[in-house]
Amino acid sequence: MIRINENYLKLKASYLFSDIAKRVTAYTTANPDKPIIRLGIGDVTEPLAPSVLKAFHAGVDEMAARATFKGYGPEQGYAFLREAIATHDYIARGCPISADEIFVSDGSKCDCGNIQEIFATEGLKLAIPDPVYPVYVDTNVMAGRTGPNLEGRYSGVTYLDSTPLNGYVPAIPTGASDLIYLCFPNNPTGAVATRAQLEAWVAYAKANKAIILFDSAYEAYIRDPQIPHSIYEIPGADEVAIEFRSFSKTAGFTGTRCAYTVVPKKLVAYDLLGNSHPVHALWNRRHTTKFNGVSYPVQKAAAAIYTEEGKAEVKAMTDFYLENAALIRKAVVDLGFTCIGGDNAPYIWVNTGTDSWQFFDKLLNEAQVVCTPGAGFGKCGEGHVRISAFNSRANVETALARIAKALGK
Amino acid sequence: MIRINENYLKLKASYLFSDIAKRVTAYTTANPDKPIIRLGIGDVTEPLAPSVLKAFHAGVDEMAARATFKGYGPEQGYAFLREAIATHDYIARGCPISADEIFVSDGSKCDCGNIQEIFATEGLKLAIPDPVYPVYVDTNVMAGRTGPNLEGRYSGVTYLDSTPLNGYVPAIPTGASDLIYLCFPNNPTGAVATRAQLEAWVAYAKANKAIILFDSAYEAYIRDPQIPHSIYEIPGADEVAIEFRSFSKTAGFTGTRCAYTVVPKKLVAYDLLGNSHPVHALWNRRHTTKFNGVSYPVQKAAAAIYTEEGKAEVKAMTDFYLENAALIRKAVVDLGFTCIGGDNAPYIWVNTGTDSWQFFDKLLNEAQVVCTPGAGFGKCGEGHVRISAFNSRANVETALARIAKALGK
Numbered sequence: 001m002i003r004i005n006e007n008y009l010k011l012k013a014s015y016l017f018s019d020i021a022k023r024v025t026a027y028t029t030a031n032p033d034k035p036i037i038r039l040g041i042g043d044v045t046e047p048l049a050p051s052v053l054k055a056f057h058a059g060v061d062e063m064a065a066r067a068t069f070k071g072y073g074p075e076q077g078y079a080f081l082r083e084a085i086a087t088h089d090y091i092a093r094g095c096p097i098s099a100d101e102i103f104v105s106d107g108s109k110c111d112c113g114n115i116q117e118i119f120a121t122e123g124l125k126l127a128i129p130d131p132v133y134p135v136y137v138d139t140n141v142m143a144g145r146t147g148p149n150l151e152g153r154y155s156g157v158t159y160l161d162s163t164p165l166n167g168y169v170p171a172i173p174t175g176a177s178d179l180i181y182l183c184f185p186n187n188p189t190g191a192v193a194t195r196a197q198l199e200a201w202v203a204y205a206k207a208n209k210a211i212i213l214f215d216s217a218y219e220a221y222i223r224d225p226q227i228p229h230s231i232y233e234i235p236g237a238d239e240v241a242i243e244f245r246s247f248s249k250t251a252g253f254t255g256t257r258c259a260y261t262v263v264p265k266k267l268v269a270y271d272l273l274g275n276s277h278p279v280h281a282l283w284n285r286r287h288t289t290k291f292n293g294v295s296y297p298v299q300k301a302a303a304a305i306y307t308e309e310g311k312a313e314v315k316a317m318t319d320f321y322l323e324n325a326a327l328i329r330k331a332v333v334d335l336g337f338t339c340i341g342g343d344n345a346p347y348i349w350v351n352t353g354t355d356s357w358q359f360f361d362k363l364l365n366e367a368q369v370v371c372t373p374g375a376g377f378g379k380c381g382e383g384h385v386r387i388s389a390f391n392s393r394a395n396v397e398t399a400l401a402r403i404a405k406a407l408g409k
Numbered sequence: 410m411i412r413i414n415e416n417y418l419k420l421k422a423s424y425l426f427s428d429i430a431k432r433v434t435a436y437t438t439a440n441p442d443k444p445i446i447r448l449g450i451g452d453v454t455e456p457l458a459p460s461v462l463k464a465f466h467a468g469v470d471e472m473a474a475r476a477t478f479k480g481y482g483p484e485q486g487y488a489f490l491r492e493a494i495a496t497h498d499y500i501a502r503g504c505p506i507s508a509d510e511i512f513v514s515d516g517s518k519c520d521c522g523n524i525q526e527i528f529a530t531e532g533l534k535l536a537i538p539d540p541v542y543p544v545y546v547d548t549n550v551m552a553g554r555t556g557p558n559l560e561g562r563y564s565g566v567t568y569l570d571s572t573p574l575n576g577y578v579p580a581i582p583t584g585a586s587d588l589i590y591l592c593f594p595n596n597p598t599g600a601v602a603t604r605a606q607l608e609a610w611v612a613y614a615k616a617n618k619a620i621i622l623f624d625s626a627y628e629a630y631i632r633d634p635q636i637p638h639s640i641y642e643i644p645g646a647d648e649v650a651i652e653f654r655s656f657s658k659t660a661g662f663t664g665t666r667c668a669y670t671v672v673p674k675k676l677v678a679y680d681l682l683g684n685s686h687p688v689h690a691l692w693n694r695r696h697t698t699k700f701n702g703v704s705y706p707v708q709k710a711a712a713a714i715y716t717e718e719g720k721a722e723v724k725a726m727t728d729f730y731l732e733n734a735a736l737i738r739k740a741v742v743d744l745g746f747t748c749i750g751g752d753n754a755p756y757i758w759v760n761t762g763t764d765s766w767q768f769f770d771k772l773l774n775e776a777q778v779v780c781t782p783g784a785g786f787g788k789c790g791e792g793h794v795r796i797s798a799f800n801s802r803a804n805v806e807t808a809l810a811r812i813a814k815a816l817g818k
Contacts, residue, residue: 001587001617001618001619001679001683002528002533002587002588002618002619002620002678002679003528003529003532003533003587003678003679003680003681004527004528004529004678004679004680004686004688004691005526005527005528005529005530005691006529006680006681008527008691008694008695009680009686011694043480043481044480045475045478045480046475046478047472047473047474047475047478048472048473048478053469053470053472053473056469056472056706057466057469060462060465060466060469060706063456063457063462063465063664063665064456064457064462065456066454066455066456066801069454069455069456069457069661069664070664071452071453071454071661071663071664072452072663072664073664106515106666106701106703106704107700107701109699109700109701110699110700110701113698113699113700114699117414117551118413118414118417119411119412119413119414120412120413120414120415121414123412124411124412134698135698135699138698139698139699142526142695142698178410178411178412179411208410209410209411210410210411211411252478252480254480254481254701255472255478255479255480255481255482255702255704255705256472256704256705256706257515257701257702257703257704269411269412269413270410270411270412270413271412271413271415271418272412272415274410277413277418279413282413282414282417285417285420286417286551289522289543289544289547289548289551290518290519290522290523290544290548291516291518291519291522292515292516292518292519292663292666293664293666294515294666295515295664295665295666295704295707296664296665297465297469297665297706298704298707392475
């Protein structure tokens, strides 16, 4: 008799986005004359950059002739892309990362979700932020590393609370951890970690023989020159950290699909006898066994981001979203709310001081604006909403005018 | 202390393709004046079809304007592609499969590798063919469903021997199985299963409350109208089977990346108490949690295969490879070998009667032709080599002339 992975039965169904959709549909059905503006979803809206489009088309053209046709490529990605990534994203910042430590993939969601497979299941001590991108938690539940969900939290997980009290950057745990998820600039809060804070995490990981899984999908939004873009800007981090990066928010690739994961060759994990094993070899085995590489024209498109032209174009794109973010942040502060994010991230995390679904309903009903209730991201998200800067300038300005009118004192 | 998944230590390193590469490099270094022809690798060589290229470019163009730009799409694939697949690949053949049972992905390797996650680890009885596509085995080793590898086989697996005695279509096991991997037309042998043989497997699965994982990545090469293209052509198979399909060999997508998996809504698996659970919901949860959809322009390109023009173009492509296959098969038979495949598959599986690496060396040294030693695919592959039809006509003809000269009596 074929049996299921019963860990799936522990998963708490996430109704966040379907609940939002239901409430929005109910409102628009009752009020067909009141168009709504969506500042809820974390998805880009602007077209791909011209040099990216040009390279994308050129890559497709290569598939049209036998002499230039590409069949299976290297599972880890083509050298031209891995080398561009290493040079521009790491070596240029003084990070000791080389091209053969880069694994190109079709998305950070996959990589963040799959990475846990190469680590032990039994007895692994997890540390996961709250609020959080749900993939970190759910994939560990599926793998059997947690107990049941009790009142919104899985037993067996150390939750790293991100609250107004710690400026939304969680404190180092007092006990030991083995596998630590961190995300800066943060989704959903938009908070960033300082160099000193990252240094403390790296020191903690070293002391505990732990590994940090560092999600820096939003690093392209950092404008403060003091804030590290990569965990590898911290000396010694290549001995304790894996980093996830994506072109989704950097260059508008959410529908085009390309990302990468950095697994330094210095990184080790241990067997039960305490012998060390290189994590790079484990991940390489996993990656080549279960993945067949990213579409060739997509890799060509991604590489164009690293040309001089491409760099300027994608910088203009993140600048545009950051200008939206600054407008949102100012409007929210002008209304008397405290918030974080929006300066080095495309999200503004608003401390509403009230139930996050109530605040959501108020914005929807009185301003026809959709945000995301913080409670959907974890217990510590309660009392907050996330407002996204991904939209046109006109929509952002209209939304803010309506919010000011609805909430203004 | 961070610990590794120690199941990875059980994995037997596969040196098949690296060993081939080493021997080829050694030969070409010693004989720079003797160009070799590769009929070893299972990768397409011909360009994408014109209508596929046109749709691919059009998809890229949509990413150039805000009004047509696509961000995150549905993880399961766009409706236009899922509906085209259901209509043309299933409903047209009388299979009871609907669009919402289709999950579009970036490759069958990923899907075949990931599917096991939704099933139990402990006590699951696996049945896996030999010779075999290594992903079926390796992903189960990684998940901890096997014991160690002893003399080329993992304990805890029922191997389904495919040999000259059973016409390379394995017999139904005498004992029970829970999860059964089947692949027809087969990689590496090119053997196909008759309707009666598939009916027997479906009946066996029903009797055992087992699930069949049916890999039909090569179905587009079937020309015999009596051979089923899909397991769902067998009545009741939608209660016991998951099917994997790929555009890789159908339409030359090995470097473009698009595939799909069919999980019927009728399919159930059980918990320890014997309660049934729909597998569709489990896979949907896995797919949406760890995957973010296939690149939009790639999905547009894939959908073009189902237009009248596209169908004719990709049929011409598989016809071309099958003409190569027929030439290879005839040449091999003329030399006095018995073989299978090549009529409804792009692979010819030659019974060499000798050690497969010795035969590989003979072809390399005396005919400058690269094949794949059967021993690399499992114990039952010994005494065989795989010759692939994926190459230009000129290369195939030259290779066959050289083989005839080297091996002719």
